[in-house]
Amino acid sequence: MFSKLESLFFFHVGNQIDKWEQYLKIYDVELTRFAQSSRPVSLLEIGVQNGGSLELWSALLPEGSKIRGVDIDPQVAEIKFTNPDIRVDVLDGTTDEMLELFQDQSFDIVIDDGSHVSKDIISSFRRCFQLVSPGGLYIIEDLHAAYYESHGGGVHQETSAMRFLKELIDSVHLDYIEQDPINGGFDVELFRPYNQLIGRITFYDSVAVIEKLVEPKTEPYRRILSGTVSTAVDANKWLNALPRGQLATLRLSTKLAGQMDHRLADMVQRLEGACAAAEYRAAVCQKQVESLQQKAVHKDAGQGELTTTQQEHIIALQGGQDQEESSDFSSKKNGTDLHQKPSSRRDLSEQMKRSSDPVQSRRGDLKDECTGPLQIHNQAPRVEAVSALHEASLHHEKTIEVDLHDQLEISKALVRSLQEQLENERVNAQQIIAEMRGKLERSYAAWSSKARALSRLKSSRSVQQS
Incomplete structure (x- = not known):
């Protein structure tokens, strides 16, 4: 048809x-x-x-x-x-x-x-x-x-x-x-x-x-929500995930708006707490950076100079050289030679071991650090030992310096990241807080208007009945 x-x-x-x-x-x-x-x-x-x-x-x-x-x-x-x-x-x-x-x-x-x-x-x-x-x-x-x-x-x-x-x-x-x-x-x-x-x-x-359109659209369409029971999907979960533009214009039914007021207030409180926690984390990291920077400054000030321990080691070795040279000279003067008196050398070694003088103790430690036994009458191994000790100490200090520098850079990057995160969280939280407060104010104004209208309606009905 x-x-x-x-x-x-x-x-x-x-x-x-x-x-x-x-x-x-x-x-x-x-x-x-x-x-x-x-x-x-x-x-x-x-x-x-x-x-x-x-x-x-x-x-x-x-x-x-x-x-x-x-x-x-x-x-x-x-x-x-x-x-x-x-x-x-x-x-x-x-x-x-x-x-x-x-x-x-x-x-x-x-x-x-x-x-x-x-x-x-x-x-x-x-x-x-x-x-x-x-x-x-x-x-x-x-x-x-x-x-x-x-x-x-x-x-x-x-x-x-x-x-x-x-x-x-x-x-x-x-x-x-x-x-x-x-x-x-x-x-x-x-x-x-x-x-x-x-x-x-x-x-x-x-x-x-x-x-x-019959009427031009002057602003984006709003999301609307009604009903008070959400058994399967909690409204709080998807409300938190809404874009700020939709959240700011969300329209609720009268009953749901009353129910949501407490949830929105809790959300505002949580956001403010998150901002405070982020600020605390940034402050802690900032203190760590300042501490590492101070260590780096002290390290730079002492760079190129011998540490107290290094100086003590070198003074001890030099003191030992002078003493042994004097002993060697005295022996030769008396017509004797250290090489001819191994028992004297053993006695001297035992005496050095028993000595409480830290200088003499360090001389004993150097026997392990050198490649061969320390010859008292020979100065060349002693100089090599001093040089090796000095180089080892410098290498250790440089390693510490590199570690401090790396820690400093990592901490600086962490602080920058936390500061950016904090700023983003602060801006987002402030916007959402402002939107939530505006919504609460609008809801309160709407309830007040409806309450006044209801009051006027009840008054007019009372007048009609009388």
């Missing part, structure tokens, strides 16, 4: 109509509310051809509806219409002439059935969407041509009409794209007006329908 539009099409007598078969069902869905309207509507079609579709729209829409058509072909001026409410103008629908001609008019329905070239489709939309009345429709026909190379189209063609319409879909979701730092090369400012005006975009086979 035919719908009203299909009957009008197939039983039409007059100027020729050229449409694809799926269009009739699409228009049946999209134009029914206008066809059933109790008032006349207005329609503008870009691309007239033989004018038959203008007659079809006039028959479908309420009596008195104004039907206008524009076409670049001068021949359309010769088309005859029996209905005086149908009018055709010779005009390029892709230029500003459209806005000049219809500067004081708007249309409930605008249909683009023009050249079907992608650049013309885009140009017409940018100009003629302004002519659509609030709540009206902008319909683009024959979009299959947007895939034809001959019409400037293609699946991956940057300038195709389909690519433009896909960006219109992005413009509808512009509020969420702005929260995403990775938005590609999307021109936010170019599509912002469409975000405020477009209510929906519907795609059919070869047809796109763009509906204009």
